[in-house]
Amino acid sequence: MSDSGGDIREIIFETLRSSLPRPVELSEQTHIVDDLGLDSVAVMDFVMEIEDRLDISVPLDKIAEIETLGDLLAVLRDLKAHV
Amino acid sequence: MTLFAKYAALAAQYSRLEETGANPFNVAFETVLSPTEAIIGGRTTLLLGTNNYLGLTYDPAVIAKSVEATELSGTGTTGSRIANGSYDGHRGLERALADFYGRRHGMVFSTGYQANLGILSALAGKDDHLILDADSHASIYDGSRLGHAQVTRFRHNSPEDLANRLRRLKDTPGEKIIVVEGIYSMLGDTAPLREFAAVKREYGGYLVVDEAHSLGVLGATGRGLAEEAGVEEDVDFIVGTFSKSLGGVGGFCVADIDGFDILRVVSRPYMFTASLPPGVIAATLEALHQLRLRPGLRYQLNANARRLYDGLAGLGFTVGPEPSPVVSTVMPDPDTAFAFWSRLLAAGLYTNVSLPPATPKGLALLRCSVSAAHSPAQLDHAIALFAAAGREMGLIPPVDAPAWGERDLAAAK
Numbered sequence: 001m002s003d004s005g006g007d008i009r010e011i012i013f014e015t016l017r018s019s020l021p022r023p024v025e026l027s028e029q030t031h032i033v034d035d036l037g038l039d040s041v042a043v044m045d046f047v048m049e050i051e052d053r054l055d056i057s058v059p060l061d062k063i064a065e066i067e068t069l070g071d072l073l074a075v076l077r078d079l080k081a082h083v
Numbered sequence: 084m085t086l087f088a089k090y091a092a093l094a095a096q097y098s099r100l101e102e103t104g105a106n107p108f109n110v111a112f113e114t115v116l117s118p119t120e121a122i123i124g125g126r127t128t129l130l131l132g133t134n135n136y137l138g139l140t141y142d143p144a145v146i147a148k149s150v151e152a153t154e155l156s157g158t159g160t161t162g163s164r165i166a167n168g169s170y171d172g173h174r175g176l177e178r179a180l181a182d183f184y185g186r187r188h189g190m191v192f193s194t195g196y197q198a199n200l201g202i203l204s205a206l207a208g209k210d211d212h213l214i215l216d217a218d219s220h221a222s223i224y225d226g227s228r229l230g231h232a233q234v235t236r237f238r239h240n241s242p243e244d245l246a247n248r249l250r251r252l253k254d255t256p257g258e259k260i261i262v263v264e265g266i267y268s269m270l271g272d273t274a275p276l277r278e279f280a281a282v283k284r285e286y287g288g289y290l291v292v293d294e295a296h297s298l299g300v301l302g303a304t305g306r307g308l309a310e311e312a313g314v315e316e317d318v319d320f321i322v323g324t325f326s327k328s329l330g331g332v333g334g335f336c337v338a339d340i341d342g343f344d345i346l347r348v349v350s351r352p353y354m355f356t357a358s359l360p361p362g363v364i365a366a367t368l369e370a371l372h373q374l375r376l377r378p379g380l381r382y383q384l385n386a387n388a389r390r391l392y393d394g395l396a397g398l399g400f401t402v403g404p405e406p407s408p409v410v411s412t413v414m415p416d417p418d419t420a421f422a423f424w425s426r427l428l429a430a431g432l433y434t435n436v437s438l439p440p441a442t443p444k445g446l447a448l449l450r451c452s453v454s455a456a457h458s459p460a461q462l463d464h465a466i467a468l469f470a471a472a473g474r475e476m477g478l479i480p481p482v483d484a485p486a487w488g489e490r491d492l493a494a495a496k
Contacts, residue, residue, distance in 0.1 A: 041440035044217070044236060057235040057251050060227070083251075 008054065008076050012069055015049045028070030047072070054080055105425035107436040117141055118330075118456040123433060131391075131451045131465050132435040136408050137299050137373075137380045138456025139330035145369045152365030159360045165348065172364035179368055180335050183375065184306055184321060188343035190336050191364075193356050195295055195324025198334025200226040201352035202291065202322055203262065207232030210257040214248050214288075216240065216274070218267055218443045223293065229351070233257070239267075239443060242278035249286035259288035265297030265308035269442050269450065271409030273297070276308050280317035291320040299328030299374045300408055305381050325363075329370040333359050384408055384455035387462060391453050394466035399479035411437070411448040412469075419476070420447040426472040432465055 013026050016036070024036060032038055038046065043066075047058050056079045066072045087094065100106040112121040118138035119130050139145055156170060164173065173191055181189035192198040203226030207213045211232045215223055218239040227234040238244040245261065252259060261283055263274045276292065283290045294307035302310030305328075309318045319340060325333040336346075347353060359367075374380070385408075392406035401413040414420035417438050424436045427449075435450040442448050453462070473479040 039440045042445065048217070048236070048238065055251070057248050060234040060236065
């Protein structure tokens with residue numbers, strides 16, 4: 001079974017909900033640093049959880065370009081499609 | 084103030100610290116008295132946060148060599164090795180480092196930071212892959228960014244996750260370069276290097292180990308974790324610094340690989356910066372000699388590290404996973420770390436505050452580093468100051484209730 005875009009979105013939201021200290025409304029427009037208050041290392045750690053679940057590695061230059069959850073979704077979809 | 088608007092949040096935090104009159108990121112030593120004491124704010128202060136592991140900064144032989152070289156060859160080289168030439172000392176120190184590590188090649192950089200920048204950016208080309216331990220030092224991250232390689236990180240100290248990353252890259256062209264550290268500078272934990280070496284053997288690739296905090300600390304002859312773990316043959320490049328156990332400034336890389344010297348004309352942090360002054364080179368060479376000559380310094384350092392680690396753990400502080408010359412206690416939050424730090428400083432003890440994102444897992448740390456030059460009495464005094472401040476602030480159990488803490492402390496003495 002391959003992960004469709006919807007599945008990957010659900011994985012992102014699920015992973016975030018379980019790691020954030022308080023519940024936050026999440027959407028593809030959610031800004032990772034401004035809205036979620038994650039610092040650079042926390043973002044990389046959170047991406048690591050998702051990498052495990054999708055069995056992919058996201059290069060750091062790609063992570064650096066990500067601002068919103070929608071950006072992250074696009075990067076993950078792209079990487080997953082090329083596995 | 085639009086130029087610095089992007090730093091507004093940080094600037095607010097920084098000025099709040101300045102206003103308290105005790106900013107751990109802006110400490111001035113009025114006079115340094117010895118490897119373990121300085122005058123801060125008019126008061127003689129015990130230094131427990133200077134990474135001066137072997138206490139060689141005031142070693143008479145080291146100072147004599149430095150003075151002699153400065154008088155003979157001047158205060159600075161006023162240029163870079165490739166544009167303005169090498170002095171005998173640069174080459175001599177490179178040979179001495181290669182000899183110490185039993186490798187054919189050595190290369191000296193002007194700082195430890197630049198050693199990582201220079202090596203990682205030059206080893207990994209555009210189509211190669213750098214695979215970093217997630218808790219790597221900023222210089223490793225920055226060195227990775229300076230080159231054009233694909234960079235991924237694996238979970239700290241996890242051979243399984245390293246294997247996963249290498250497996251995912253199995254069919255991707257390009258060299259795979261794994262980067263880990265000997266001792267991690269925030270919590271003082273060591274890498275499972277034997278396991279990493281086994282993963283490297285299974286998947287192929289190159290292994291770089293940064294021994295900045297483990298040179299002179301670990302291994303039968305002080306070469307670091309690779310020696311201690313018995314996997315030196317699996318380590319392709321060792322990077323390190325002169326500014327900790329060797330008491331100077333500068334960095335290095337040693338290796339056995341053919342063609343190593345090409346790095347001298349491709350590594351920009353090596354090429355486009357001034358080389359180390361003769362006095363620093365001569366001091367480092369002599370400090371390396373002392374390190375080899377006096378293994379007792381290493382034994383004393385490790386005994387001191389154990390004394391502080393056991394002492395603080397015994398009081399009920401949460402410390403790092405294993406004793407090492409880096410002894411960090413976990414604080415509940417940054418504000419408590421600042422308050423605790425400033426209370427210790429007011430009592431005459433200098434330590435460090437380390438905060439995320441420099442620390443792993445978002446931890447606020449009160450970080451100490453031990454020296455071979457600390458006397459048992461100095462360390463016991465430091466532990467007593469931790470006990471008093473920790474109890475006052477409610478960070479550890481009060482003196483009556485946890486008799487176990489006192490017993491452990493007594494046992495450690």
